[in-house]
Structures are given as structure tokens and as C-alpha cells.
Amino acid sequence: MNNQLRNFILISIASLCFIANSASAESYLVIGNGANKSTMKNMTKQANKIGARVTNVIAEAGVIVIEASPKQAAKMTGVMAVVPNIKVQMTTPSERISVQAANPPNTSDDDSFFDRQWGHDAVNAPEAWEAGVRGKGARVAVLDGGFSVNHPDIADNVVGAADMTGEGIEYGPNEDDPDGIFSHGMHVAGTIAAADNAFGTIGVAPEAELVLVKVLGNNGTGSFEDILEGIIFAADFGEVDVINMSLGADIPQGLGVDASLVASLRVVMNRAVAYAYKKGITVIVAAGNDGRDLNADKSMVVFPADMPHAISISATGPEGWGYDPTTDLDTQAIYTNYGRSGIDFSAPGGDYELIETNPELAFSGCAVGGAVRVCYVWDFVFSVGSDYNGIWYYWSIGTSMAAPHAAGVAALIVGENGGQMHPAKVKAEMQRRADDLGQPGKDAVHGNGRVSTGY
Structure with missing residues (x-):
């Protein structure tokens, strides 16, 4: 990777890998x-x-x-x-591009960083807001790392929080993030439902309620026990309509791994997801960031994306949006998993392909919403960070960022229909509204289409 990139970039692709030792x-x-x-x-x-x-x-x-x-x-x-009790390990790079919320630029939206959120444009969120569809009446549980529950961008929408890790709900400094500002869970929660409060960013469903469930430790690791318990907690919390899990484990089939272990973990994870489904909850998960064809490559089981009742989301992104805001927002992200049998929908997750195709442009300056950054960073997803040491925001990429865009759209659909929709109906409505990109019908990259509000 280019040294200049190492100095500036935080790529949180949020791929979780298998660790053979127990928790x-x-x-x-x-x-x-x-x-x-x-x-x-x-x-x-x-x-x-x-x-x-x-x-x-x-x-x-x-x-x-x-x-x-x-x-x-x-x-x-x-x-x-x-x-x-197997652990999963989230990828936690040490480089970052972040911005502290101090004297943010004036933009056309009263949430001062809205102009940086190209993903909302891709899924037609602003058009839904203008029609009065803002997620009111929907409740989304976010299973992830730690959260800053008092961060001004999400505090008004948080109705519950729980910690399964024993660390406490707050995200804080760790070996990979000594400043304690990264917060993968906050990035995800903010994309879904950051409030429309004239501050910072805005979520796809800015009036949806949030239940924040910490199932991964501050260093990005988490056990199957904590994830299972988190799913059950969210399902039993009450009136939860959507669960978002921007996490997963790639567990090899074969390669010395006991096949019965993989089969057993599949059974127990499926039980937990099915429990939520039977409670009327739409479960949305990240598809993974290994660039694998899930149809052709059966060497790994992707938990929980492989579960029958989970909706698996691949990632799309622009190439050079900071330079040309009219560029296509829906290209296949270079890292995303794909495959007709493994992908239900695509959603904005960001991309870094500009670094590969046009490094001169990638490392030049581009201005968006009054801020100048290297051009490639504008192709990432901008959202909320921690409030451990100030009020932070940052850019990130991955199917972890795609899933909350889809969860936000699901929340808008639920809210528009008065809440309490059966997950099968939510998925059917997501499919009806999705933009059919790529090959007609279901295809390997976008599944049933790139999610959209339909407005």
C-alpha cells in the first residue's frame, strides 16, 4: 500500500476472521x-x-x-x-482519517456534515424524508462494538443499551485505537439513525429508535457466546423491528477444521437468528469483505450471513465522487463478497479503487462541503465516531458500512407502514423498491438490487 495512504487512511473493512483458540x-x-x-x-x-x-x-x-x-x-x-467458545476478530487498521466536530462548514442541510454522505443520495433517502418518511415508529437494534450513548448525533434516538462483553457499553482506547475515537459501532448506528438535529451527520432513518448492544470488545474481538446472547437480548427487548449486524466470522470448511464444529455452530447461530425472525424482526448482516465469489468458493462458512433468515448485504461505492459528484455511485466495491446465492441486496459501503486506477487523482485534493481532503477519501462512507475525547466523525469502508444503509431503508419501510411488519414482508418490500442494477433480476453483485427508499 502506498505510504501516503498509510499516513492518512482508516480502512475499517470490518471483515471478521476465524481464530482457532477459544474465548x-x-x-x-x-x-x-x-x-x-x-x-x-x-x-x-x-x-x-x-x-x-x-x-x-x-x-x-x-x-x-x-x-x-x-x-x-x-x-x-x-x-x-x-x-x-470461538472468538471472532475484527480487522482494526491503525491508520485513520477523522475529523473533530468543531466549527463544521455550513452546507445546504442543517446537519452540517450531510454533504459528505453520498450514500444517502444513492438510496434516495432525502426524497423519502421530503415525503415525510423518516423512520418514526421503527426500532433498530445495532449489535456491534462499543457505543458513546451520549454522542449528540444519536443520543436523542437511543432507547436502550446493553453490554455482553463485560467491558461496559462505552467504546474506549485500545491497542488498535489509543485515542478511543474510531468506534465501529457508532459509525454503524449513525448511518442508520443519526438524528436530524442541526448537528453533525444524519441517518438514513433519522427518526428511528436505536437499541445499542455491545457484542464485540474495544479491540474488535467477540465470542460466539456474546453474539448469540446479543441476538436474543435484541429479540426480547421489545418492539425491535430490525437487527443490524455489521460483523461475521469466516470459518473454513476443511483445512483441518472439524466439519462437525462448523455444522454445530451453523445450527446454533441459525437458532438465534430464527428466534429473532419468529419474533418479527428483520435481520440484516454484512456479507463480508474477502472479495470471494460465494457461489464458486465454498471453502468458508460466513456467519451469520449464511443463515437462512439473515439478509446479506454486499457493498457498492463511487470512484472519484469528490472530484466529480455526478459519478456512478453503484459500482461493485473492490473488496466485497458476491455471488447470487450469498447476496440479497447491495448498498453503499464505499470503495478505494480510485487509488488503484488513478493514484494521481486519488492523492490530489478535492473539496466537498467546504472541506478539502485527498480525493480518494470522499469515496468512503462518512459517519459518527466516539465522543471519548471530543466529538469525532470519520470515514470508513466495507460491507459493515453497507449493511446499516440497508437497515436504515428497512426502518423507513417499517415506519411508513406503521411498524410491526413481518420480516418476509419487509424483505419483499425492499425488493420491490430496490434498483435492479447489473444483470436483470437477481445477480451476483447486487442480489435483488441496490436498496432504495423507492422515492
Whole structure:
């Protein structure tokens, strides 16, 4: 990568990779043959019999979490599987382009950074707002890293928050972000529902409510236990219409990884997503950033994007938008996963292809909304950062940024229809309104189309 890029860029592609070690060397998920009271009772009895300590019960997914030695865990009987409480690791680059909210430029919108948000134009969000469709009556749960719940861009829309990691809900300094300003979770939440309050940015659904659920630690890692528990918490919170998960794990099939482990994790993750679905919640997830053809390459299972009831989102982006605002906003992002069987919709996630195709332009200056930055950064998605040390905003790219654009559109649809829509109906309406890009019908890059408000 160009040294100049290293000095300026924060690429949070938010791809999560498989880590073979467990969340704790002795932490296991005991997966039952079903998710019912008798199964849970039997698993707990078994755990006590072998001398293991039960640390958590996620009954809705048919799982108990135990601390035990490998020899003890191997003695469990009458269960589907006993597997390590696997961690996932989010990509956390050390470079960044960020901006502190101090004397922001005046723009045509009263949210001072709106002019930087090309993704909203791509999905026709402003047209929906003008028609009075702003997400009121919809509630979105964001499962991600830490959150600054008092950040002025989202505080008015936050109705609940919970921490599954033990760190506390706030995002803070860590080895990858010593200043504590990055906050992947805030970027996602702001894209969905930053308030229309004459400050900072604005979300796709600026009047939707937010439930913030921390399932990844400040360093970007999280266990399957925390993610499962986060899904169940969001499903049970009450009146949640949409869950956004800009996270996932690529777990290899074969390559020395026990196939039964992959199959067992698929079962338990599917139970959790299906539980939310049956509660009437539309589950939207990032498709991943490995540039893989999910039809041709079956070497990995992508959790939770592979789950039947999850809506998987690929990423699009412009090339040179800061230089030419009329440029196409819907090109396939260079990093995004694709494939007809693996992608439901595409959405704005940003791109860095300009660096490859036109480096001279990429590193020249481009002015947008009164701010001058290197041109390539304007092709990224601009959103909220932490308020740990000031009020921060920053640019980022990835299917992690695409998913919240789709979740925002889903929230607008739910709000427009008075709330409480069955997820199948939400998906059908998303498909009806989507722009059919690429090959006619469902295609490998955009799935059923690039999401749109339809206005």
C-alpha cells in the first residue's frame, strides 16, 4: 500500500476472521439437540455431573456455556455438540482519517456534515424524508462494538443499551485505537439513525429508535457466546423491528477444521437468528469483505450471513465522487463478497479503487462541503465516531458500512407502514423498491438490487 495512504487512511473493512483458540482456554458452548426446557435441564445436569461450571444459559438457542477442561468437556453426553467458545476478530487498521466536530462548514442541510454522505443520495433517502418518511415508529437494534450513548448525533434516538462483553457499553482506547475515537459501532448506528438535529451527520432513518448492544470488545474481538446472547437480548427487548449486524466470522470448511464444529455452530447461530425472525424482526448482516465469489468458493462458512433468515448485504461505492459528484455511485466495491446465492441486496459501503486506477487523482485534493481532503477519501462512507475525547466523525469502508444503509431503508419501510411488519414482508418490500442494477433480476453483485427508499 502506498505510504501516503498509510499516513492518512482508516480502512475499517470490518471483515471478521476465524481464530482457532477459544474465548477462554476452558470455555465451551454445549449445544443441545433442541432449544427446550427438558434439553436445557439435561445439559445442566450433565455439566454438573462432570464437574464443569455453568457460566451462562442461552435457552432460546439451546446452549449452555461451561468452563471445563478438555477432558471434562469430552465426557458430555446426550447433546448435539460441545465446541470451543470461538472468538471472532475484527480487522482494526491503525491508520485513520477523522475529523473533530468543531466549527463544521455550513452546507445546504442543517446537519452540517450531510454533504459528505453520498450514500444517502444513492438510496434516495432525502426524497423519502421530503415525503415525510423518516423512520418514526421503527426500532433498530445495532449489535456491534462499543457505543458513546451520549454522542449528540444519536443520543436523542437511543432507547436502550446493553453490554455482553463485560467491558461496559462505552467504546474506549485500545491497542488498535489509543485515542478511543474510531468506534465501529457508532459509525454503524449513525448511518442508520443519526438524528436530524442541526448537528453533525444524519441517518438514513433519522427518526428511528436505536437499541445499542455491545457484542464485540474495544479491540474488535467477540465470542460466539456474546453474539448469540446479543441476538436474543435484541429479540426480547421489545418492539425491535430490525437487527443490524455489521460483523461475521469466516470459518473454513476443511483445512483441518472439524466439519462437525462448523455444522454445530451453523445450527446454533441459525437458532438465534430464527428466534429473532419468529419474533418479527428483520435481520440484516454484512456479507463480508474477502472479495470471494460465494457461489464458486465454498471453502468458508460466513456467519451469520449464511443463515437462512439473515439478509446479506454486499457493498457498492463511487470512484472519484469528490472530484466529480455526478459519478456512478453503484459500482461493485473492490473488496466485497458476491455471488447470487450469498447476496440479497447491495448498498453503499464505499470503495478505494480510485487509488488503484488513478493514484494521481486519488492523492490530489478535492473539496466537498467546504472541506478539502485527498480525493480518494470522499469515496468512503462518512459517519459518527466516539465522543471519548471530543466529538469525532470519520470515514470508513466495507460491507459493515453497507449493511446499516440497508437497515436504515428497512426502518423507513417499517415506519411508513406503521411498524410491526413481518420480516418476509419487509424483505419483499425492499425488493420491490430496490434498483435492479447489473444483470436483470437477481445477480451476483447486487442480489435483488441496490436498496432504495423507492422515492
